[in-house]
Amino acid sequence: MTRQLSAALKALLVLTVLCGVLYPAAILTVGLLVPDRAAGQPVEVGGREVGSALLGQPPSGAEWFQGRPSASDASGETSGGSNLGPSNPDLATAVAEREQALRAANPAAPQDIPADALTASASGLDPDVSPAYARWQAPRVAAARGLDVSQVLRLVADHVRPAPLGGVLGQERVNVLELNVALAALGRG
Secondary structure, X not given: OHHHHHHHHHHHHHHHHHHHHXXXXXXXXXHHHOHHHHOOOEEEEOOEEEEEOOOOOOOOOOOOOOOOOOOOOOOOOOOOOXXXXXXXXXXXXXXXXXXXXXXXXXXXXXXXXXXXXHOOOOOOOOOEEOHHHHHHHHHHHHHHHOOOHHHHHHHHHHOEEXXXXXXXXXXXXXXXXXXXXXXXXXXXX
């Protein structure tokens, strides 16, 4: 029994040093080397933090670009998906309701609504939309701000990020918060 107790104490000591000292020290070091990423990539305007480039913001009006729909609460304080599968009639109902609401809010937009505008994100906190969805919203944003649609479309084009790893993973995307910050810099609205 003393042999087992000795082995257990040695394992406890090794694991305490590994998990309680070395691992936290390594994570702290990484955080110090890339402070912007460790702090959640805050976005500042005029010295005031307006959000995080890593988290989607709740919709706030016709004059702003809006992110993907969310199955979580509207405050953005919780995350989570709806867990509705493609054969669930509740999903079809939610998509139809979103389509109706989008068409009412964006009467000058093209007929085809991009898929990411209709489907909720898995986490409810996605900061990005497809370039197609951002372009689709441009007529509404331009009208609400009194801007020319081509000016708003150029702004969208300037904020398209390429797919990660040279197009191997993911798709092109537009960070909604960063796009809205650039839009605010244009003035009006």
